[in-house]
Amino acid sequence: MTMNPSMATGTVVLLPVWGAGHLMPMLEAGKRLLASSGRALSLTVLVMRPPTEQQASEVEGHIRREEAAGLDVRFHRLPAVEPPTDHVGPVEFISRCVQLHLPHVRAAMSGLACPVAALLLDLFCTEMLDLSRELAVPAYVFFTCNAAALSFFLRLPALHEEVAGEFEEMEGAVDLPGLPPMPPSSLPTPIMDRTKPCCAWYVYHGRCFMDADGIIVNTVAELEQRILSAIADGRCTRGISAPTLYPVGPVISFDPPAKHPHDCVRWLETQPPGSVVLLCFGSGGYFTAPQAHEVARGLERSGHRFLWVLRGPPALGGRHPTDANLAELLPEGFLERTGEKGLVWPTRAPQKEILAHAAVGGFVTHCGWNSILESLWFGVPMAPWPLYAEQHLNAFALVAGMGVAVAMEVDRKRDNFVEAAELERAVKALMGGGEEGRKAREKAGEMKAACRKAVEDGGSSCATLKRLRDAVLRHK
Incomplete structure (x- = not known):
């Protein structure tokens, strides 16, 4: 545990899960709350040890950088637990790991020298809501996804009762207030098989959200106003x-500027403005050779410039993508034929730096919400290629709800396979001069302005953060 000198009279306790896509947004939101409190509050982050050494190393790296910043943030590492081995799917695994941490979280919060002003919980940590009531501490769910996904979580308990069979076999569209009628194929992956525990855990968390003192959503009011209004009016919760x-x-x-530009950024410096389509699929996205061959053919036939961040399948017994072996994954001669127009990068790449570059004009994305927000922040339109979690719902919201993306047909029954011809069509629509791409670019530009205005002084998100700060300080 690292202590910093503090004049704060209350601390906000953060309990994130270990993935960077959950940890970093919650920590950033907490730091904004800290800054708005005028040193009346500090932050205490309870750190659950990740299940793999790779994840543990990544989390420790993030913590060391935050500790070096000298802010009034303390990191309390919770004792390790023995993770479940009989789980089915990541949602059940995470939820059961959180359950096992309950006594450690209770002990940590009870032992803090500074009074606890509020508890901020990751969306998969709702098991701790009972603990917050036991300790008489207000608890807020930090929802790392968008308002559309929150609407679904809140709607799911009733939907679970209304639908008799499998969700993917539903007749007609799904009614999700605030969005156009949605095809069942756009529902989140973990609930598609109702016989597996992940669906039951989604239902459980959706019910528990209703017991929180508030839900902090990583979205912009102007981006999802109709959905936020539907949630507030109770249209998702009967x-x-x-x-x-x-x-x-x-x-x-945002990380501090690099001393030297990344190789991908240096390559972008040689490309015309708005000419490059980025393909990047998050920390968990990877391709096998058959799918990579389809992507290669689609890109080559599209004729557009591209930067493709390609990861290979996990090693035997592993969970995480590996650096791509381009000789095994790509068609023979592809790199030579496309060398003047394209770059295939076989390991991790600085996505935010790439999206910020003027040469990037479109983004083929896995539809992780953090990646979507980064794309909107820089005004880059998208073509959605969802892979897992709530990403199919995000893809639908991008196209039908927000209008910032061109549609792309993804075959869910074939493990989210995309044919070369479909990728070619989507890239041409996204990057070309047609009506579909033009509308997506215009809307993405509007959302860029809305996102930046929202966090400025007087903007909608800035005002909301002050409301949250006032609610926390009133309790303290």
Whole structure:
């Protein structure tokens, strides 16, 4: 545990799960709350040890950088637990790991020298809501995804009762208030098989959200106004008022500028403005050779410039993508034929730096919400290629709800396979001069302005953050 000198009279306790996509947005939101409190509050982050050494190393790296910044943030590492081995899917695994941490979280909060002003919980940590009531501490869910996904979480308990069979076999569209009628194929991956525990855990968390003192959403009011209004009006919860919503986004953490430009950025410097389509699929996205061959053919036939961040399948027994072996994954001669127009990068790349570059004109994305927010922050339109979690719902919201993306047909029944011809069509639509791409570019530009205005003094997210600060300080 690292202590910093503090004049704070209360601390806000953060309990994130270990993935960087959960940890970093919650920590960034907490730091904004800290800054708005005028040193009346500090932050205490309870750190659950990640299940793999790779994840543990990444989390420790983030913590060391935050500790070096000298802010009034303390990191309390919780004792390790023995993770479950009989789980089915990541949602069940995470939720059960959180359950095992309950006594350690209780002990940590009870032992803090500074009074606890509030508890901020990751969306998969709702098991701790009972503990917050036991300790008489207000608890807020920090929802790392968008308002559309929150609407689904809140709607799911009733939907679970209304639908008899599998969700993917539903007749007609799914009614998700605030969005156009949605095809069942756009529902989140973990609930598609109702016989597996992940679906039951989604239902459980959706019910528990209603017991929170508030829900902090990493979105912008202007981006999802109709959905936020539907949630606030109780249209997702059978007329029962939802907890107070706090849309404070976009919450994006930016690293300090690099001393030397990354190789990908240097390559972009040689490309014309708005000419490059970026393909990047998050920390968990990877391709096998058959899919990579389809992507290569589609890109080559599109004729557009591209920067493709390609990861290979996990090693035997592993969970994480590996650096790509381009000789094994790509068609023979592809790199030579496209060398003047394209770059295939076989390991991690600085996505935010790439999206910020003027040469990038489009983004083929896995639809992780953090990646979407980064794309909108820089005004880059998208073509959605969802892979897992709530990403199919995000893809639908991008196209049908926000209008910032061109549609792309993804075959869910074939492990989210995309044919070369479909990728070619989507890239041409996204990057070309047609009506579909033009509308997406215009809308993405509007959302860029809305996102930046929201976090400025007087903007909607800035005002919401002050409301949250006042609610926390009133309790303290």
